[in-house]
Amino acid sequence: MNHETPGDHDRDQDHVLLRTEGHTAYITLNRPQALNALTRSMVLRIDEALAGWQHDPAVAAVVVEGAGERGLCAGGDIRAIYEDARTGGTASAAFWRDEYRLNARIARYPKPYVALMDGIVMGGGVGLSAHGTVRIVTERSRVAMPETGIGFVPDVGGTYLLALAPGELGTHLALTGAPAGAADALICGLADHFVPSELLPRLAADLARATVHEVLERYVGTAPGGALAGDREWIDHCYAADTVEDIVERLLRSGVPAAERAAATLGAKSPTALKVTLAALRRVRELGPLERALEQEYRISCAALSSPDLVEGIRAQVVDKDRSPRWSPPSLAEVGPVDVERFFAPLGARELGLTHAESTQEVPW
Numbered sequence: 001m002n003h004e005t006p007g008d009h010d011r012d013q014d015h016v017l018l019r020t021e022g023h024t025a026y027i028t029l030n031r032p033q034a035l036n037a038l039t040r041s042m043v044l045r046i047d048e049a050l051a052g053w054q055h056d057p058a059v060a061a062v063v064v065e066g067a068g069e070r071g072l073c074a075g076g077d078i079r080a081i082y083e084d085a086r087t088g089g090t091a092s093a094a095f096w097r098d099e100y101r102l103n104a105r106i107a108r109y110p111k112p113y114v115a116l117m118d119g120i121v122m123g124g125g126v127g128l129s130a131h132g133t134v135r136i137v138t139e140r141s142r143v144a145m146p147e148t149g150i151g152f153v154p155d156v157g158g159t160y161l162l163a164l165a166p167g168e169l170g171t172h173l174a175l176t177g178a179p180a181g182a183a184d185a186l187i188c189g190l191a192d193h194f195v196p197s198e199l200l201p202r203l204a205a206d207l208a209r210a211t212v213h214e215v216l217e218r219y220v221g222t223a224p225g226g227a228l229a230g231d232r233e234w235i236d237h238c239y240a241a242d243t244v245e246d247i248v249e250r251l252l253r254s255g256v257p258a259a260e261r262a263a264a265t266l267g268a269k270s271p272t273a274l275k276v277t278l279a280a281l282r283r284v285r286e287l288g289p290l291e292r293a294l295e296q297e298y299r300i301s302c303a304a305l306s307s308p309d310l311v312e313g314i315r316a317q318v319v320d321k322d323r324s325p326r327w328s329p330p331s332l333a334e335v336g337p338v339d340v341e342r343f344f345a346p347l348g349a350r351e352l353g354l355t356h357a358e359s360t361q362e363v364p365w
């Protein structure tokens with residue numbers, strides 16, 4: 001999505017720091033001023049590094065982490081998406097193609113891939129981490145797929161991950177965009193272990209000298225309590241409804257304050273994005289492996305580029321920051337089946353093309 005100019009290459013090198021120590025390779029996302037948001041060049045640099053380390057006998061494991069104090073990664077550069085969508089460009093589609101292929105590579109990586117999910121981990125940051133072998137959260141972790149708030153739909157394999165969450169927890173997180181703390185991320189299957197944030201530097205250093213299993217034994221602890229375990233009853237009942245309208249009605253009728261707040265949250269999201277997200281989650285449960293989910297997400301993402309809600313959502317949340325998006329259509333009742341179905345239309349020659357990898361468990365490059 002970035003439009004390169006002379007000097008961009010050097011900056012992109014700085015935005016992804018690569019090093020090896022002992023038998024472990026380290027990837028550090030290094031755009032702390034942008035909360036380590038991803039550009040296409042960053043994605044390609046990470047992918048190239050993983051491809052090289054995959055066949056390097058000196059590298060036994062890979063660690064991904066974020067620079068700065070705020071988090072691993074806030075996702076993709078949505079200002080760039082905004083400009084691209086406004087002008088009818090193709091840079092965003094090219095970015096997503098590379099990003100989703102990287103997500104597939106991470107999920108199939110043959111060596112331990114350790115993601116340090118400290119702080120904010122949103123959107124594309126989830127794609128870089130939650131498909132990994134070992135996913136570590138801390139008391140500072142806030143794991144979220146907040147796309148419906150900008151007129152978009154969870155991607156980077158997010159629909160796949162959330163569809164696998166117990167009951168309807170994933171549906172709740174996908175539609176509301178609510179962040180999951182450490183305990184909730186663990187319950188939802190978005191993470192594997194809790195480690196206090198102050199111990200992460202020592203854990204990362206120890207991984208250079210010992211196996212992942214040996215290191216985890218020394219650091220893994222018990223996460224502070226979360227919210228979702230106690231909310232399962234109303235979440236599973238309300239979000240099992242067939243339509244977004246019925247979900248909202250059940251939330252409002254539940255008599256549970258948290259459910260009523262969730263209904264209010266949904267009322268502020270893009271009606272089109274909500275309906276497409278629910279359809280995507282329900283369909284992905286029947287698709288099988290991650291690669292098929294990514295292909296479906298690629299169709300949806302490309303269709304979103306020509307949807308008025310994506311530009312309007314980013315404008316309201318990020319550009320003008322008035323937090324008052326004017327969705328089109330403005331209500332759930334006005335979003336019909338045809339409006340939803342167009343997001344799933346085949347792309348022909350532009351398809352992502354990952355599914356033939358299923359038989360070999362390899363991602364085609």
